[in-house]
Amino acid sequence: MKVDTVVQSGDEAAIRALADRFVAAFNAGDIDAMMKNYIPDESLVVFDVVPRKQYLGADAYRADWVDFFSHFNGRPKIEITELGITVEGNIGFSHSRQHVTGTDKQGRPVDRWVRVTDGYRKVGGKWVIVQEHVSVPAELK
16 A cells, blocks of 8 residues: 555656646747647647637647747746646546736736646656646636
C-alpha cells in the first residue's frame, strides 16, 4: 500500500509540473510548448467556452490557441488556482480555476475566470491531457 501512495504522489507531482509548464508556455505565448501537454493526435477532445465549440484532435485545438492569441495586444497571462488532482493507475483528472488577463486588440482589459476539468493519460511514462472541458463559473465568491 505504501508503494501506491508514493506512486500517486509522484504522478500528482508530475501533473502539477505539467500545469506549471502549461502556464509558463502560455505566459510566453509559446503555443508549440503549450501543445506538448496534450496528446498529439486526433483522440484529443476539448470543449471550450469561447467560441463555445468542440475541438477534436490536437491540430484543431492548436488552431484554436492561434486564434485565441490573435485577439490580444501583447501576451495575455494565465494563473491556475485551486488545482485538485486525482490519479488512479495511468488515468488522472484535475479541476481548477484559471484566470486570464490581458488587453484585447481594441485596448480593453480582459479579466476572465474559467473552470477547467482535464482528463489525463500516462503514455510512455509521460502524462498528457486527453480531454479538456472549459466553462464559465456561474458565481465566484
